Amino acid sequence: MPKYQILTYGCQMNYSDSERMETYMEALGFDKTNDIQDADIILLNTCSIKQKAEDKVLGKMREIRRLKKDPIVIITGCMVRESSSRYSEKRDPLFPRVKELDVALRTEELPKLAELLREISPEMEIEDIEEESLEDYLKIDATHSSHNSKTQALLPISNGCDKFCTYCIVPYARGREKSRKLEDILEEAKKLVENGCLEITLIGQTVNSYGLSNYDKEHKTFENLESEPFVHLLEELDKLEALQRVRFTSPHPKDMSDQLIDAMASLRTQMPYLHLPLQAGDNDVLKRMNRPYTIEKFEEVVKKLRDRIPEISISTDIIVGFCGETEEEYQNTYDRFKSLGFEHAYIAQYSDRKGTTANRFMKDDIPTETKRERWDKLNELLKVHSKDALERFIGKTVNVLVEDQSDDLCTGRCENFKTVQFQAKKPLLGKIVQVRITGKVPWVLKGEMV
Ligand code: SF4
Numbered sequence: 001m002p003k004y005q006i007l008t009y010g011c012q013m014n015y016s017d018s019e020r021m022e023t024y025m026e027a028l029g030f031d032k033t034n035d036i037q038d039a040d041i042i043l044l045n046t047c048s049i050k051q052k053a054e055d056k057v058l059g060k061m062r063e064i065r066r067l068k069k070d071p072i073v074i075i076t077g078c079m080v081r082e083s084s085s086r087y088s089e090k091r092d093p094l095f096p097r098v099k100e101l102d103v104a105l106r107t108e109e110l111p112k113l114a115e116l117l118r119e120i121s122p123e124m125e126i127e128d129i130e131e132e133s134l135e136d137y138l139k140i141d142a143t144h145s146s147h148n149s150k151t152q153a154l155l156p157i158s159n160g161c162d163k164f165c166t167y168c169i170v171p172y173a174r175g176r177e178k179s180r181k182l183e184d185i186l187e188e189a190k191k192l193v194e195n196g197c198l199e200i201t202l203i204g205q206t207v208n209s210y211g212l213s214n215y216d217k218e219h220k221t222f223e224n225l226e227s228e229p230f231v232h233l234l235e236e237l238d239k240l241e242a243l244q245r246v247r248f249t250s251p252h253p254k255d256m257s258d259q260l261i262d263a264m265a266s267l268r269t270q271m272p273y274l275h276l277p278l279q280a281g282d283n284d285v286l287k288r289m290n291r292p293y294t295i296e297k298f299e300e301v302v303k304k305l306r307d308r309i310p311e312i313s314i315s316t317d318i319i320v321g322f323c324g325e326t327e328e329e330y331q332n333t334y335d336r337f338k339s340l341g342f343e344h345a346y347i348a349q350y351s352d353r354k355g356t357t358a359n360r361f362m363k364d365d366i367p368t369e370t371k372r373e374r375w376d377k378l379n380e381l382l383k384v385h386s387k388d389a390l391e392r393f394i395g396k397t398v399n400v401l402v403e404d405q406s407d408d409l410c411t412g413r414c415e416n417f418k419t420v421q422f423q424a425k426k427p428l429l430g431k432i433v434q435v436r437i438t439g440k441v442p443w444v445l446k447g448e449m450v
Contacts, residue, residue, distance in 0.1 A: 002040040002124065003033040009056060010047025012146075012203050012249065014077055016154040017107050018045050019142035021076070024110055028117075029127040036063070039071050041117075045107075046077035048169050050351040054079060061100050072120055073098075074113070076105040078173040081355075083109045085119040108159060108175060110137050138180050144192065149430035151198040151401065157185050157233065158204035162213050163252060165279075166290045166357040167322065167350065170205055177205065177213035179229070181221065186236055189243070198432060199245035199401055200237065208251035208260060230255075231263045238267045244432060245401065247417070249275050250317075253293045256301045265308040272309050273417040276301070277317035281336025282329040285322055288362065295336055302340055313389065313416040315344035320378060321371030322350045323362035330374050338381060343389035345382050349375050383442075390440040393418065397450055400435045402428045420445045 004025050008018040021043060022032060033039050042064060047053040057079065064073060075094060082092040083106045092104035103116045114126050144153045161170045162177040189200055204210060211222035211229025222229040237246050246269040251260075253276060264270045276298075280286050283294050305312055318337065320330065337345070349371040352364040398414035400422070405411075410424050414435070421444055422435050435447040 001029060001031050003038055004030045004041040004043060005033050005036055005039040006043045006045060007060065008045045009053060010045075010049065010077065012154055012201070013156065013159075013205070014045050014047060015146040016142065016156050016203055017077070019145055019154070020137065020140045021045065021110060022143045022145065023141050024113065024129075027127060027129050028114055029125060037067060037069070040069060041072045041074065043074040043076060046075055046079040048078035048173060048353060050348065051353075052351070058098065061098055064100055072102045072117070073100045074103040074105055075101055076107055076110075078169060080104045080106050080173065082106070083112050083116065085116045087119050088116075106173075106175075108137055110140070139184060142188075144197075149403065150196045151430035152403065153192050153197050153200050154203050155185065155188060155192070155200050156180065156204060157202050157207060157210050158213070160213075161205040162209075163206055163292075164290055164357065166288065166362065167319065167353065169353045169356055172355055174205065176215055177209065178215045179204075179211050179213060179221065182229070182233060182236070185233065189237055189240060193240045193243050196430070198243065198430070199247065200243065202233070202246065202248040204248075206250070206252040206255065207248045208255040212255065227263075228257060228259050231257075231259050234260075234263050234267055234270065238269045240269075243269055245269055245271055245415075247271055247273065250277055251275075253278070253291075253298050253301055256305075258304065261301075261304050261308050264305070271415045271417070272312040273314075273415070274305065274312060275315045275317075278336070278340070278342075279317060279319050280322065280325075280329070281318075281333035281340075282325075285325055285329050285333070288324065288358075289319075289322060290357070295332075299336075299340065311416070313343045313418070314340070315417075316340075316342045316346075318345055318347045318378060319350050320347065320374040321366040323358055323364055323366070325350075325366055325374075334378060334381065337378060341385060342382070343385055345378075347375055347378050347382065386443060387440075390418065390443075390445055393437045393445055394439065395437065397434055397436045398445075398447075399432050400447075401432045402430060405429045414445070418445050419443065420447055422447045422449055424449055 006018045008014050044057055046057045084091045085103050094104050102120045158179040160175040160177040164171050208230050225232045279291055281295055352359050400412040400414050400420045402410045402412040408423050408425055410428055411421050414420050420435055434450040436450050437445050437447040439446045
């Protein structure tokens with residue numbers, strides 16, 4: 001039986017997709033291997049957010065070229081535009097760049113894989129499974145293998161994006177936003193909880209616009225609900241008694257409604273943590289990025305969150321050096337980053353991506369050195385914020401879901417998504433335990449079990 005290996009790059013959405021790809025590959029009759037030397041099929045689930053992310057995949061090709069087995073190479077994820085094989089008439093633009101490539105596959109077209117593999121290798125034994133639509137792609141059972149324990153799971157609730165930020169390739173790579181049916185999500189959540197899952201992280205490109213996309217409106221899927229679709233979903237999940245924690249990522253600031261903030265403040269399973277991407281703290285830059293909110297609006301959302309959930313921790317994403325970013329515009333971002341008190345952040349230097357609106361119509365005109373300086377300065381500020389944020393936990397008792405235990409050192413996350421470490425001899429993997437915080441090292445809280 002042919003063996004396959006999936007190599008996953010990028011965000012949680014990709015890790016979650018790989019869990020569905022595993023199920024699909026098994027259904028086609030292939031066996032999983034973790035040894036690349038042993039693989040007959042290598043599937044690279046790629047990220048395209050920065051040039052570096054693509055370089056990693058292209059670098060992997062050098063290793064693949066040296067393998068004895070000459071495996072079939074499939075690239076899927078955000079680097080792909082056109083599902084095709086090396087023999088297709090209309091091929092993905094990756095083919096001339098990657099000579100090892102046999103199949104390019106758009107993620108949501110996973111069910112086309114069998115047909116493309118038959119084009120590449122007609123003699124290969126492949127089980128027949130029914131062709132399915134996008135909705136069915138998300139219906140494929142996930143193996144939920146991204147986490148070490150059965151107690152945590154990623155649960156995709158939508159795919160694609162309608163927002164078209166000018167720097168981003170996702171709407172082109174994944175297509176327009178489509179939400180999964182509420183019943184399907186709840187059924188998957190119930191199964192997870194029955195199998196011992198304590199924490200579910202809902203994922204989607206703009207997770208809180210669940211049920212609000214043009215596609216959803218056209219299909220009238222979410223009519224007659226008393227709450228907004230995303231809030232309704234959180235309410236339904238909250239009814240699953242054994243489920244302890246529900247997180248979601250990443251929400252869009254535009255869709256952070258009062259109703260959602262109320263739900264976050266009142267539902268039992270909601271945690272006092274939110275990752276809310278700001279991207280820039282200057283209104284002109286936000287406009288050029290096609291981010292449909294102002295900095296004042298963003299500040300209003302943060303204020304409401306802190307009024308309703310005083311203990312909340314908020315993290316963000318920032319891009320420095322976006323097209324035309326002046327010193328003054330950058331300074332505005334720096335000042336807002338400071339005043340908004342983000343406890344953590346993913347700070348990126350702008351990377352021009354082919355096919356995006358910014359690539360087509362704007363100039364990537366900020367010198368690399370300037371981008372680097374702006375990035376450094378913001379990271380220095382982040383270190384101070386993170387240190388202050390950790391300090392406020394010292395002396396407090398938090399609940400930690402243990403994600404790793406080796407040599408008696410337990411590592412997990414508390415309600416506020418801070419990493420916590422403590423010593424314990426008895427097996428605690430996958431359990432929620434109380435820990436008193438006694439100190440900190442960079443980015444991590446240290447404590448002892450109560
Ligand atoms: S919201 Fe913007 S950054 Fe996020 S996936 Fe959509 S287009 Fe990309």
